[in-house]
Amino acid sequence: MATSGPRGQYAKTPQRRQEILEAAIEVFAASGYRGGSLREIADRVGMSLAGLLHHFSSKSELLSGVLTLRDEVAIRDFGSMEGPGEERVRNYLRLIIGNESERGLAELYCILSAEATAPDHPAHDYFIQRYEFVSGLMYPAFADLAAQGKLRPGVDPKQATIDLIAITDGIQLQWLLRPNVNQMGESVRRYLESVTTLEF
Amino acid sequence: MATSGPRGQYAKTPQRRQEILEAAIEVFAASGYRGGSLREIADRVGMSLAGLLHHFSSKSELLSGVLTLRDEVAIRDFGSMEGPGEERVRNYLRLIIGNESERGLAELYCILSAEATAPDHPAHDYFIQRYEFVSGLMYPAFADLAAQGKLRPGVDPKQATIDLIAITDGIQLQWLLRPNVNQMGESVRRYLESVTTLEF
């Protein structure tokens, strides 16, 4: 066993793995997990199906790789996880507005989360945990705003967390179906202004 | 040509068609259009694949049948399309609350609408038109409420229409993934109370 440095389990060809993951994101975004095929992903990256399966030993493992990669990027983009409530909600809105220029990413989460409502879907547990993660990030933010008197009267932090996530997911679906009709950030901004006394 | 009575184009075995459509709803709800198979639908209704294809000549035609059937039911359930704004938003909320006891239906629309964001999906145009239909139903309701001074200051009827649909779709997805966490009607009710001066 070599020392667990950069030549560990996944040191074979990090670059190749990255290419495969990016192609997989495109294909899964367009056709979902069920509808997307490993052959098409392999074609896009210019290799054979068997070659791809050398790097990811099964379709579901490739999906795991995609989700892990996206989590790393998203967590980095979000910025601080420790700041005050106001900073977090502003970071959230900034992230949603940023997604307006990444249609493929919105497509990916839209189709995967819908597929993953089926209990036997390989990403079922992932999406449940993802909701818990986002809730666990935003609920304290709203609770902090409440403590500072920055929530409007009658607004419950727990409900606000649920509804913020709902309007985010819903506007994303709507944006994908009718790209011309609205901008995602506007709906999320309106929602945040409707539950807080802040301006965004 | 017979007179266009009950023995028209689709009079062969209306009951058989109905059974097939109901099985198709279950299968498409669980696995989506791409993931659902005609064989499984045929099995559920206790007939062969070829037998099924005698009633619906292709998979996409079966999907059309499902969507048409659901539209008929939904339009009937919604009630009056002509009443004042207040009645319409109340009908909308009532419909959403009613859906809480029809999980299969929520699953169906959730997965099909996500799949249908792909331009080549057989239900792509259907879901675009569906958004236009619902918008065309609810925008006049909010506009009427605005004219009666029943919208809160700063609320735009057009934006309210978009956000109402967004929160509805989003809370549905969330409900499917974590059924224990919330009730769909509550989020929609909260939204309606946040944009109007009415009580629900």
Place this chain on the structure above:
DNA sequence: GTCTATAGGGGGATAGAC
């Protein structure tokens, strides 16, 4: 109206050469 049989394609995954 329903069936069996079959065509014809695409899917994920493995074996083994290089």
Place this chain on the structure above:
DNA sequence: GTCTATCCCCCTATAGAC
């Protein structure tokens, strides 16, 4: 690390008997 060849499964759809 990448390939070709192959296995076996499931898919939609059609042909034709009953």
